[in-house]
Amino acid sequence: MLRKVLGAAVHQRPWRLIPNRSSTSVSSAVNSILLRSLKEHYLEVSKMTPPPKVVPPSPFTVVKGALEGNGPVLKRSYGEEEISISVMRLANIVGADEDGDGDADSGDSINQLFLHVDVSKPGHTESLHFLCGLYPDALGIHSVSMRPKVDASASLVVTSTYNGPVFGDLEERMRDVFHSYIEERGVNDSLFPFLQAWLYVKDHRNLMRWFKSVGTFINENKSNKEA
Numbered sequence: 624m625l626r627k628v629l630g631a632a633v634h635q636r637p638w639r640l641i642p643n644r645s646s647t648s649v650s651s652a653v654n655s656i657l658l659r660s661l662k663e664h665y666l667e668v669s670k671m672t673p674p675p676k677v678v679p680p681s682p683f684t685v686v687k688g689a690l691e692g693n694g695p696v697l698k699r700s701y702g703e704e705e706i707s708i709s710v711m712r713l714a715n716i717v718g719a720d721e722d723g724d725g726d727a728d729s730g731d732s733i734n735q736l737f738l739h740v741d742v743s744k745p746g747h748t749e750s751l752h753f754l755c756g757l758y759p760d761a762l763g764i765h766s767v768s769m770r771p772k773v774d775a776s777a778s779l780v781v782t783s784t785y786n787g788p789v790f791g792d793l794e795e796r797m798r799d800v801f802h803s804y805i806e807e808r809g810v811n812d813s814l815f816p817f818l819q820a821w822l823y824v825k826d827h828r829n830l831m832r833w834f835k836s837v838g839t840f841i842n843e844n845k846s847n848k849e850a
Contacts, residue, residue: 665834674820680813709739
């Protein structure tokens with residue numbers, strides 16, 4: 624539904640002929656049309672039904688304030704280790720599909736996720752970082768590297784340091800052991816239902832916030848010109 628709302632706005636006629644009027648009246652008319660459109664879409668999005676509430680598999684807990692930021696979403700302890708997980712939609716990594724219609728995955732399904740998994744230990748300034756692909760029934764590792772520790776209150780930082788060898792080029796037994804390593808720490812496809820629902824809620828909040836903030840900015844600009 625989120626994509627359909629955005630798609631409807633994008634596919635409206637981008638150019639309209641505006642009668643030759645004074646710049647002030649034209650600007651006022653454009654602002655009014657845009658504000659009305661923003662309000663209509665805001666109300667439509669506000670009526671969307673959220674997904675059923677789900678909780679992350681124990682012992683993972685949700686990082687406080689995660690919906691408002693771009694940092695880790697889930698965390699847990701494993702012995703002395705701290706495990707943190709950040710998530711992104713595949714579309715945010717590779718963009719729209721080749722046809723350019725932004726509908727790489729059918730409907731509103733969020734069925735391909737990227738996870739940034741950090742395993743940190745006390746006294747170490749770096750953590751072991753896994754970039755993984757998460758699907759409803761599988762999890763695959765794309766890379767393994769050493770990176771600066773992730774601060775739970777900070778946004779995800781992707782560094783330019785060496786990302787390790789191409790994971791698929793590693794010996795099969797080593798690949799299997801790396802998969803066992805993160806599975807022992809609870810990182811597997813059981814996380815998918817929660818992260819899928821969490822991303823839907825985050826997308827919905829961001830879209831609502833966008834319509835509201837853009838509308839407020841344009842309305843204030845309109846009021847200043849009329850003053």
